[in-house]
Amino acid sequence: MRLASALGMSLLLLPVLAALPLITARSESMAVRIDAPALDAPAGEGLETAVLAGGCFWGVQAVYQHTKGVVNAVSGYAGGGAEDATYQSVAYGRTRHAEAVRVTFDPRVTSYGKILQIFFSVAHDPTQLNRQGPDYGEHYRSEIFPQSETQRRVAKAYIAQLDAARAFSKPIVTKTDTDKAAFYPAEDYHQDYAVKHPMQPYIVINDLPKVEHLKTMFPDLYRETPMTVAAAKAAGH
DSSP: OTTTTHHHHHTTHHHHHHTHHHHHHHHGGGSOOOOOOSSOOOOOSSOEEEEEEESOHHHHHHHHHTBTTEEEEEEEEESSOGGGOSHHHHTTTOSSOEEEEEEEEOTTTSOHHHHHHHIIIIIOOTTOTTEETTEESGGGOEEEEOSSHHHHHHHHHHHHHHHHTTOSSSOOOOBOOOTTOOEEEOOGGGTTHHHHOTTSHHIIIIIHHHHHHHHHHOTTTBOSSOOOHHHHHHTTO
């Protein structure tokens, strides 16, 4: 449990911060430069939504909060029912949910294909089955929840493209078959977690490097000031 161990981990804070350059260097190999999708969704006039699961939602949310064109990124649960869409239930693997992030974006600024390119290259490792980094369990699985037939087609085509190009050392295990799964926002204390707790060792080790990878690999899409849930709400999103 991440939160249950946070206090104990905090005792390691100073050594972790001292080792941050080494941690960041080691994390460089976790980001993979990949081609953009050959097939992308056409840009409409309004905002669109993507729902993505890639391990702990803290880091995935942080990545998209720093992505231009994203007007809101909300941590939550997808793939299960409303009755047990709580952290206490999901964290123990008692449900069918995955920790997920609902990304609302302007496709005229950042396309759905670009959202997926960031997802596969820096937000998580799509070759890890039912785990992500130090976190294990089906609720940490890699899954895209298509919000339309176009999103499903683009996602499947992109996975096939990346596998054919052997972009990763192992096959991609990302699921794409759960259409329009209901999304349930996580508890308030999970929202903007990486922004609020940048010194927590878990965030330092696992999530801040992802944001740095976004900045390095997608400089044209990187936004220095994150679009937090609070800021998005104030802007009407």
